[in-house]
Amino acid sequence: MKVFIRIIVVILTFAFLLNCSTEKTLDFKNQTYDDLVLKAEKQLLIKEFDSANTYFNGAFSLKSKMLAFDMNNALVLTIKTKDWNQALIWSERLAKKGVSLPYFKKNSFKTFHETEQWEQFIGAFESYRSYFENHSDKEMTDSLEILMDIDQQAYCLLPSKKIDLSNVFDKTVFLDSLLSRLINNKGFPYEEKVGVIVFDDSLISPVIKFHGLYRHSYQANSNLVKSILSDAVENGDLKKALYENSLIGDNMDYALVDCKIYESKFAKQSSIENFFKEKLIFQNSSDTDFKFYAPLSIFSFDSESHSDNMMSMYSFICDYKNCKEEN
Structure with a gap:
């Protein structure tokens, strides 16, 4: 009888744990990438690092092309908690997005540099770099850089009054048509295609590459890329807050x-x-x-x-x- 009771207890305990695990998985599936990153950030603010780590991993399970800006916090978290195996994983993911070696060598990552996982990372770094070069879209990057240069030249002339704002907007609308055609042909230029903005080899920007083209498109009242950006938010290729407050809006709060x-x-x-x-x-x-x-x-x-x-x-x-x- 006692054996029978123990078996029931074990079965009930196992069922309870299985149910909890299933609920957590379902909870992730019922949320968006932005939801999980937002929850991770909230946990970071109150130093609940285990929970933050769970949410970051949940976000990655929903979207393997996780944004580099969010990966930065996930990596910093694993270094802070000395989870060196996970630090190696996040480092590899960032390197495969084209983030260069100086970013990883910064002083704030010093404790990571003293581990065997760091040696593994350094030993494999060139293969990560090759991965990015093989999966990025150089033709698209070059085309966007040309459009960006033309766009910047026009806007830089405004302070000198050598060009009117209306003429700049006309040029933006023209560039916008080329931008829209490029994206429609080759897909949205997400980070795996064009890389990541890194300031001073240490700070990963939340702003996506070629941000100025999208921002000026909005300022010129062109709607050609607005639906493209909206789809990028839906797919997790663009932060919703950045889209709403910087690309198509002027949040002055x-x-x-x-x-x-x-x-x-x-x-x-x-x-x-x-x-x-x-x-x-x-x-x-x-x-x-x-x-x-x-x-x-x-x-x-x-x-x-x-x-x-x-x-x-x-x-x-x-x-x-x-x-x-x-x-």
């Missing part, structure tokens, strides 16, 4: 003025807006290698009166950590 960050008194009181505020405060009030995207408009003023008028609509929230004082 948070402003950077004279090395201080302010919040608009008219900012929407939604959960996502509140989270933007949390991320800005965390990012600028602590010494951290985690990076978070939040829309931040940068302002400078020609006169004190303009500054006073504008700042009357904003409230101070924190200092800007990366402010560089001019001599």
Whole structure:
């Protein structure tokens, strides 16, 4: 009888664990990539690193072409928790997106450099680099760089008044038609095709390559690529927050003025807006290698009166950590 009871207990326990595991898997399947990354970021802010790691891995299980900006936080997390095998995995994934070796050699990854997994990574790095070169689309990258150069030349002439804004927009609409045709023929230029923006060999940008082309398309009131960008968000190739607040919108809820960050008194009181505020405060009030995207408009003023008028609509929230004082 006792044996029978023990068997029942074991069966019930196993059934309970199986049910929990299934529910977690189903929970991931019922959420989007953005949902899981958002949850991972929230866990990072409260230092619940195990949960954050679970959500990052869940995001990757939904989308193997995970965005490099999000992979950066996943990698930083594994280095912080000394999970060297997982650090090797995230490093490999980033290298296969074309992220160069100096990014991995930065001082904040020093503890990783002292492990056998780092030696494995260094030994295989050239194969990762070859993987990116073999899977990237050089023809598409070259075409986008040409369009970007023409676009920038036009916009750079605006301050000199050698060209009118209307003429710039006309040129943008023309470039937009070429951009739309290129993407329709070759697909969206996601990171595996064109690579990743890395600042100073250390900071992976949340902004996708050739961001200016998409942004200027919106400013010129062209709708040719808007549906393409919307599909990219749906497929997880573009961050939804970046699309809504930077590419097709002008979110001025948070402003950077004279090395201080302010919040608009008219900012929407939604959960996502509140989270933007949390991320800005965390990012600028602590010494951290985690990076978070939040829309931040940068302002400078020609006169004190303009500054006073504008700042009357904003409230101070924190200092800007990366402010560089001019001599």
